[in-house]
Amino acid sequence: MRARTTIGSPGRGRLIGRRALLGGGAALALSAPLSACSSPLGAGFVGAEVAPETLVFWNLFGGGDGGRMQDMEKVYEKAHGGASALQATTLTWGNPYYSKVTLATEGNQPPDVAVAHLTRAKPLWDGGVLDPISDQDLASVGLSEKDFNAKAWKAQVTDGKTIAIPLDTHPFVMFYNTDVLTKAGLLESDGTLTDLSGIDTFEAALEEIKGVTGAGALTSANVSETATPWRLFWTLYNQHQDATPFLADDGARISVNENLYRDITDRLTRWVSKGWLNRGIDYAGSQTEMATGKAGIYLQGEWEISTFQAIEDLRFGMAPIPTLFDRPAAHADSHTFVLPRKDRTPAQLEQALGFIKTMLEQSMTWAQGGHVPAYLPTFDSAEYAELTPQSDYASAAEHAFYDDAAWYGGSGSTFEDTVGAQLALVQQGAMSPKAALAAIRERLSTYVDTPSPL
Secondary structure, eight states: OOOEEEEOOSSOOOOOOHHHHHTHHHHHHHTSOOOTTTOHHHHHHHOOOOOTTOEEEEEOOOHHHHHHHHHHHHHHHHHTTSGGGEEEEEEOTTHHHHHHHHHHHHTTOOOSEEEEEHHHHHHHHHTTOBOOBOHHHHHTTTOOGGGBOHHHHHHHOBTTBBOOEEOEEEEEEEEEEHHHHHHTTOBOTTSOBOOOOSHHHHHHHHHHHHHHHSSOSEEOOOSSOSHHHHHHHHHHHTTSTTOOOSEETTTTEEOOOHHHHHHHHHHHHHHHHTTSBOSSOOHHHHHHHHHTTSOSEEEEEGGGHHHHHTSTTOOEEEEEOOOOSSSOOEEEEOEEEEOBSOOOOHHHHHHHHHHHHHHHHTHHHHHTTTOEESBHHHHTSHHHHTSTTGGGGGGGGGGEEOOOOOTTOSTTSHHHHHHHHHHHHHHHTSSOHHHHHHHHHHHHHHHHTSOOOO
C-alpha cells in the first residue's frame, strides 16, 4: 500500500498560537480521519509507528499540483528502495494546514520535511516551529544560495538565517485570449503580445478589446473570492516607486500609503464604470469570460494554466502584468520546503535535505503546472526556455512582491481574507474606497493590537 494519505479539515480559521493549539485546537486536528496505513498525521498525533528509515513529508497540494508532486515523490522512492522510503500526506490548504504543522511540532511528532508558503514560513519561524538550515547543511547535499532565484532566496532569510528552501515563485500574471487580441490589433506579426506598458497605452488597449468583445475587456474574480482582489491591488500598488508596506513592525501597524491606495482603488472603480473590468464575477466565471471570448484578458495566478490548456481549441497566451506605472511588480508567493523543529541526527538531517534536493531536481515536472522554478539549474536550462507559455512570463519572478510579514498574514490568511473582501466590495460598487479602507482598519485592529501568540 502506497504511504500517502489525504486529510481534510472543515472550515478555515486563523493560524492560532501554540497554547491554543494544544488546547481546543487539538480537537480539530484529532477529528480528522486517519489512514489505516499509519499516516504521518496519525504518527504525529496518536503515536503510530513509522519505520526509522522512512522520511515523513507533509504538503498542501491538491489538483494538478498534487499529481505532479506525487510524480516527483516517486522519483525519490525509486532511488531509495521503494514506497516504504517515503510517507507523504496531503492536508487541507490554508490555515488548517499551518495549525496542524504547529500542533505536531509542539507535540514532538513533526514531519521530517514540510511544504510552506514563504509568507507563512516566517510566522512559523517566529513561533519556534522551524529549524534553521546552515550553509554547511546545504553543502552536504550539493546545494548553495547560488542555486536559487535571488528574489525568493532573499525573501525567506529571516534573522540572518535560512528558514526555507524555495521550490518556485508563483506570480500574479496576465492571461490573454489570442483570437480576441488579434482582432483588437494587440499582437505583433510574429504572434507576440504588443507592448502594453504605461497606463495610457493599457487603458487604450482595454477600449480596443471592449470593441471586439462587445462586453468586457478584463476579467478578475471578486465574488466569493478574497485572494484575487488583494493580488490585483498589491500588484498595481507596488508598481509605484513610493509604495510603502501595507503592514509594518511585523503586523503591529498598518502603514499603507493612503494616497496610493486611493489612486489604485479609484482607477479600478473607473475601469468598472467604463465597462472594461467586471463589476462582479466569481472565480470560475472569470475564467469562462476569457475562455469564451467575452473578455480578452484574465488576471490570476499562473497556476490556472492547466485550466486553459484543458479547453479544446482555446488559443491563449501568458505574460507578466504590464508595467503601468513606475516599475514592474507582481504579487507573488513561493512554495518552500521547511524543516519543522526536531532533534535530528546528522544522518537524518542529510536524509531530509537529500529529499529536498531530489524534489528540486524534478523542477521541470513542477514547472509544467505553471510555477516558475526557483532552482536555477532548471530555470536556466534550454528545456525550460522551450516550455511555453510558462517561460513567457518567467521574468515576473524577478519582480515579485510578497505579502508583508505578520503573524496573521500570508497566503490563505486572515489578512488576505479581510483586506481582499473589502477590495472586492469596491470593485463590485458596493462600497467606496474610503469606506473600504476604514473597514480594513477596523477589522484588522484586533490582530494589529495583539502581540503574536506564536
